[in-house]
Amino acid sequence: MRADREDMIRDALAALPEGEFHLPDALGAAWDTLWIxxxxxxxxxxxxxxxxxxxxxxxxxxxxxxxxxxxxxRST
Incomplete structure (x- = not known):
């Protein structure tokens, strides 16, 4: 995984509340900027x-x- 993509995911996960999620939901609008x-x-x-x-x-x-x-x- 590219460092910039990992940073993007880490930032999104930090803002996410505890509970179940799909990656596209966690990334929000950033997901829509990616090619398939x-x-x-x-x-x-x-x-x-x-x-x-x-x-x-x-x-x-x-x-x-x-x-x-x-x-x-989950909380860490």
Missing amino acids: GEKVGLGNDFLKAVRAGRFAGIEDTGRKDHGLHLYVK
Whole structure:
């Protein structure tokens, strides 16, 4: 994952309340500026990073909702 994309995600996650979320919802308008290939790549990179524990307090629920991975933010 590119450093600028990781920073964008970290900023979005910091502002996010605890609970379940989809990556596009967390990123808001920034998600809409990405090309489809970037969205797919970023989604895959984020999933791998979450599973590797690179985002403290963020977990993969192992479920999908409306075709999107569902994550949960917990207090750290």
